[in-house]
Amino acid sequence: MFGLSKLFSSKSVQKQPIIAALAAYRSAAFAVGIDEVCIENIQANGDNPLLIELTLPFAACSEMPAVAEFVSEQIKQAVDIRATVQLPADYKFKKIKHIVLIASGKGGVGKSTTAVNLAGALIQEGAKVGILDADIYGPSIPMLLGLVDAKPTAKNDKQLLPFDAKGLKAQSIGFLVPSDDATVWRGPMASGALTQLLNETAWGELDYLIVDMPPGTGDIQLTMSQKVPSSGTVIVTTPQDLALADAQKGIAMFNKVNVPVLGLIENMSHFLCTHCGEPNYVFGKDGAIKLAQRHGVPILSHIPLAIDIREYSEQGKLIASDHAAAISRTYASAARLIASQLYYQQPHHNPLEIVITDD
Numbered sequence: 001m002f003g004l005s006k007l008f009s010s011k012s013v014q015k016q017p018i019i020a021a022l023a024a025y026r027s028a029a030f031a032v033g034i035d036e037v038c039i040e041n042i043q044a045n046g047d048n049p050l051l052i053e054l055t056l057p058f059a060a061c062s063e064m065p066a067v068a069e070f071v072s073e074q075i076k077q078a079v080d081i082r083a084t085v086q087l088p089a090d091y092k093f094k095k096i097k098h099i100v101l102i103a104s105g106k107g108g109v110g111k112s113t114t115a116v117n118l119a120g121a122l123i124q125e126g127a128k129v130g131i132l133d134a135d136i137y138g139p140s141i142p143m144l145l146g147l148v149d150a151k152p153t154a155k156n157d158k159q160l161l162p163f164d165a166k167g168l169k170a171q172s173i174g175f176l177v178p179s180d181d182a183t184v185w186r187g188p189m190a191s192g193a194l195t196q197l198l199n200e201t202a203w204g205e206l207d208y209l210i211v212d213m214p215p216g217t218g219d220i221q222l223t224m225s226q227k228v229p230s231s232g233t234v235i236v237t238t239p240q241d242l243a244l245a246d247a248q249k250g251i252a253m254f255n256k257v258n259v260p261v262l263g264l265i266e267n268m269s270h271f272l273c274t275h276c277g278e279p280n281y282v283f284g285k286d287g288a289i290k291l292a293q294r295h296g297v298p299i300l301s302h303i304p305l306a307i308d309i310r311e312y313s314e315q316g317k318l319i320a321s322d323h324a325a326a327i328s329r330t331y332a333s334a335a336r337l338i339a340s341q342l343y344y345q346q347p348h349h350n351p352l353e354i355v356i357t358d359d
Helices: 015-024 061-075 111-124 187-199 219-227 241-256 287-295 307-314 326-344
Strands: 038-043 050-056 079-085 096-103 129-133 163-165 168-172 206-212 232-237 261-266 299-302
Touching: 015 038, 015 061, 050 061, 061 079, 061 326, 096 111, 096 219, 096 241, 096 326, 111 129, 111 168, 111 206, 111 232, 111 307, 111 326, 187 219, 219 241, 232 241, 232 287, 232 326, 241 261, 241 287, 261 287, 261 326, 287 299, 299 326
Parallel strands: 050 079, 096 206, 096 232, 129 168, 129 206, 232 261, 261 299
Antiparallel strands: 038 050, 163 168
């Protein structure tokens, strides 16, 4: 249901049909539905579409054209819906509202590429986002963001400033260690470095901090799971049996340390033939679906094996930020589903009574 903190409308606008239409909207990109948005304004403007301004409690701005189309059909009147994102002020860590761990059971499944594009997609959805490269031994975020050999600056004696990559705040051990050098550290030393990097970065206020985890189930994963109040984890895998077996171990580990598994992302899911347009399942088919069903978690996305993703990554660009790229919609849908799940799993989530004012 919809909570109406403010409602400004001309007397000619019928409010109840709009409320009913919004309440009826459902989408596969939302975990449950947009049932706690706040209608800030409804404004009629002559022959122009009816303007509806919403405040969303999770990042989902790119869904608004579909919402507007649905509402228009329901009330038989053209509407324009605009939304801003305002998450509840429930901070998990410092001024960070949600920490999301992007993990994989093994390397080479595209975890870092997925993590950074999910972060970029959440920005496109209207959120304030940061990314922490927790892959101490093989940091990829500097390259994926076009920040190779960039040197960090300090806010003061105790805090580093994160890099700003077109609105995405980023921090990585790769900014502190030369790109051609090897990080030869034992597990406890690496875990300590990561904890220090997280604590001593001036993140500011963030809606979501995406953490690109190292592959596997070792010390760093346990440190992040036990010492950091993460909201949940996303497991990235490929359809290949070997990757799925390792993803199974990752799910089991996070279950043991009570970190919610938000779902699976099947990367390199298929390859679209450039000649016939048919999908080719290079690494197998339906493996992630069976794994997700076994553990009762959703499949967040099937990301294809596409040359565009590689080309953007090599240029230090995020394909998720390019609305002209078809794959950007795939990352956007996954980002909205993650954001809505994080909201609906919070204990403060209680449906509100519908309040209609005469203002």
